[in-house]
Amino acid sequence: EAGVAQSPRYKIIEKRQSVAFWCNPISGHATLYWYQQILGQGPKLLIQFQNNGVVDDSQLPKDRFSAERLKGVDSTLKIQPAKLEDSAVYLCASSLVGTQYFGPGTRLLVL
């Protein structure tokens, strides 16, 4: 069974630029999550989708971050404009019931 796919794996941008990350969850998983993991910290939930609806986006900085889940399958997370403090690994996870399965993440460096 294929795991959670994410792209790109690495991205370097300058502050105030825009960036987008893509996630393809495990087939059939209705719930999709985006996490931000800053160096030296554990992952922090940004947004949770159930099918194509948002369940929780309370920790998403909505002035610069946006996310959508296309047709309840793939998802994109966008940052516009990026700040230095957005440098982190962005992890996508999906679940059917219970256990969350994580993708390898996208490592973002904002200069």
Add this chain to the structure above:
Amino acid sequence: TQLLEQSPQFLSIQEGENLTVYCNSSSVFSSLQWYRQEPGEGPVLLVTVVTGGEVKKLKRLTFQFGDARKDSSLHITAAQPGDTGLYLCSTDSWGKLQFGAGTQVVVTP
């Protein structure tokens, strides 16, 4: 303020040694999960503990949930280089995971 405090932050040991990492909180949890995250990868669930005092074993890894369900420990016996990684504990509240900062473990041959 971290809901879950993990210690130590970093641990470097030689192959064959034993190690223990800790996850503590002032809150009571219905369950607690342990993950391992290898470099360049996402976290992978190792175990979920749900009962106070529970002990679970996964090969050379032993997980314990405190009697009061406020803390947990992970003990690795005869560590191997393949055990290298970031060990994270987390709570699960209706599918929302909240992680500690993790313990970085490095096992050298």
